[in-house]
Amino acid sequence: MFRRQLTAALVAFLLAGVAMVLLPRYGDTAGWRDTFSPALPPPTGPHDVGVRRMRLVDPDRRDPWRTDSDRTLMLDVRYPADAGPRPLAHYAVSAAMTEFGCLAWAPGAQRRLGLLPDEVNWMFRTHSHEWAPPARGPFPVLVGSPPPGVLRTAYTGVAEELASRGYVVVTVDHPFDAPVVDLYPTRRVIEPSDAVATVARVDADLTRIADIAYVTRTLTGLDPALSGALDARRVGLFGWTGADTAQRTRLAGLPGIAGIADITGVPGITGADTVPLLVVGGTPGAVQDGAGRRARRTTVTIPGASAPSLTDDGVVLAQIARRYPRTDPVVRREIGDAQPLAYRTVRRALAGFFDQQLGGAPVGTLVVEAGVTVDLVGR
Numbered sequence: 001m002f003r004r005q006l007t008a009a010l011v012a013f014l015l016a017g018v019a020m021v022l023l024p025r026y027g028d029t030a031g032w033r034d035t036f037s038p039a040l041p042p043p044t045g046p047h048d049v050g051v052r053r054m055r056l057v058d059p060d061r062r063d064p065w066r067t068d069s070d071r072t073l074m075l076d077v078r079y080p081a082d083a084g085p086r087p088l089a090h091y092a093v094s095a096a097m098t099e100f101g102c103l104a105w106a107p108g109a110q111r112r113l114g115l116l117p118d119e120v121n122w123m124f125r126t127h128s129h130e131w132a133p134p135a136r137g138p139f140p141v142l143v144g145s146p147p148p149g150v151l152r153t154a155y156t157g158v159a160e161e162l163a164s165r166g167y168v169v170v171t172v173d174h175p176f177d178a179p180v181v182d183l184y185p186t187r188r189v190i191e192p193s194d195a196v197a198t199v200a201r202v203d204a205d206l207t208r209i210a211d212i213a214y215v216t217r218t219l220t221g222l223d224p225a226l227s228g229a230l231d232a233r234r235v236g237l238f239g240w241t242g243a244d245t246a247q248r249t250r251l252a253g254l255p256g257i258a259g260i261a262d263i264t265g266v267p268g269i270t271g272a273d274t275v276p277l278l279v280v281g282g283t284p285g286a287v288q289d290g291a292g293r294r295a296r297r298t299t300v301t302i303p304g305a306s307a308p309s310l311t312d313d314g315v316v317l318a319q320i321a322r323r324y325p326r327t328d329p330v331v332r333r334e335i336g337d338a339q340p341l342a343y344r345t346v347r348r349a350l351a352g353f354f355d356q357q358l359g360g361a362p363v364g365t366l367v368v369e370a371g372v373t374v375d376l377v378g379r
Contacts, residue, residue: 036323037124038316040096040157041343045164045351050081050132051094052223053184058214064207065176065195072190073211074173074181076152077222078128078163079229082135091129096312097122097153100189104180105151113320113327120320127160137168138231140358141256143215144171145208147240147264147307151178154311155239158263161347167354168230170222171239172215174208205243209250212237216254232256234358238350240264241277248272259357261350265307271297278353280346282306282336284375299375300349300368305338315343345372 043049054075061071081088097105106122109115142162144155152171159169175181175190176199182189199207219232235256241264242248252260252272261278262269271277276296282305308314318339321331336342345368355361366374 035118035121036320037121038096038319039124040126040160040312040315041340041347042127043160043164044347045161045166047080047135047164047166048082048088048132049128049160049163050079050091050134051126051128051130052077052079052226054222055183055185056215056218056222058210061210061214063175064199064203065197067197071207071211071214072175072183073215074152074175074183075215075222076156076159076171077168077226078159078171079168079226080135080137080139080163080166081129081132083129083133088129088132091132093125094128094130095123096126096156097151098182098184099123100182100187101151101153101180104189104191113317113324113330115320115324115327119324126156128156128163134226134229137229139166139168139229140234140236140354141168141170141219141230141232142236142238142354142358143212144169144239145174145212145237145241146171146178146311148174148177148204149179150311151180154313157312157315157343158238158347158350162350162354165351165355166359168226170215170219172211174211177204177208202243205247208240209242209247212251213254216256234258236261236354236358238263238354241269245270245272248277249274259354261353263310263346263350265305265310271295276353276357278349280310280349282309282338282342284373296363297377298353298366299377300345300366301373301375302338302342302345303371304336305342306334306336309335309338309342310346312343314339341369341371345369 056073058071063069063071102122146154152173155171162169173181176192176195180191220227233256236259238261241260241262249272252275259276263280265281267283269279278298280300284301314335317331317335321328352366356363
């Protein structure tokens with residue numbers, strides 16, 4: 001009996017060793033075939049960045065796609081980190097995507113771009129340290145909601161930049177309205193095909209608003225370790241901010257909301273007239289008379305930018321096109337010709353806008369690079 005157990009243990013050990021040699025070591029792929037690891041630009045703020053994943057369940061709402069279940073969300077929370085006397089390197093650097101998110105998204109991306117299966121490491125390292133202790137706060141909070149069909153991980157680099165500048169940044173996945181949601185820590189995966197009911201777009205948008213509202217209501221209870229690091233009285237929203245003015249007005253009416261930034265690239269976004277609005281995109285919106293407006297609307301236009309170029313996808317795809325030139329035609333169709341200008345502008349515009357609305361910085365014209373235009377309407 002002992003010999004059989006020992007033999008089984010040795011076989012398992014050898015198989016594990018073979019797997020370690022054959023499988024890619026995500027974030028450290030040197031020497032494994034020719035796998036290329038993209039990289040997000042490092043944050044430019046004075047703070048190190050910590051990250052925590054968490055699942056949030058609203059017991060008072062049933063999921064409209066699965067009415068037998070309570071509405072469940074997945075969050076990433078990034079924040080200014082301070083490990084004190086312990087080296088921050090003690091806390092592992094997070095990957096750009098969860099394992100199941102990578103498996104669901106990368107194969108389709110590879111086929112679309114004409115890549116071979118092992119040419120890109122889709123789980124490259126980021127700049128956030130998992131479960132690192134938070135710095136002494138409180139810091140204002142930003143809640144990021146990706147548009148329909150986009151994962152919360154598309155805002156990883158943006159969230160890292162904002163956290164490094166002194167914000168607690170919560171990015172949200174909306175199950176059934178995202179390609180895939182991996183529910184940590186159980187690793188249950190939710191895909192749109194798992195729905196048992198059909199939900200109209202307007203109802204899906206109202207569910208998104210309710211999701212964001214629930215996140216803002218429960219900020220101080222998300223994690224006891226973060227309760228002293230965040231200031232729930234100073235909150236901003238970015239990413240998807242409603243499909244029309246009425247929805248945006250509902251979001252603007254949530255407690256503590258002091259600014260909203262739409263970075264979905266949808267042209268013609270209008271504000272709620274109650275809180276300042278930032279719109280970043282590749283197409284200028286309609287010029288509106290500012291007379292009588294109670295809140296400012298700032299429009300930042302990046303010629304040649306597309307919606308994906310305003311997320312991490314833009315900067316990652318641009319790197320892939322440089323490494324594998326045969327992918328360049330497809331990449332250009334998807335992200336336009338504005339990289340890396342578009343990504344730099346998004347991060348700079350969000351930081352400048354929220355510094356004004358939540359951080360007490362003087363209100364003024366955002367500093368942008370040549371070719372980018374800024375239009376300000378209202379007071």
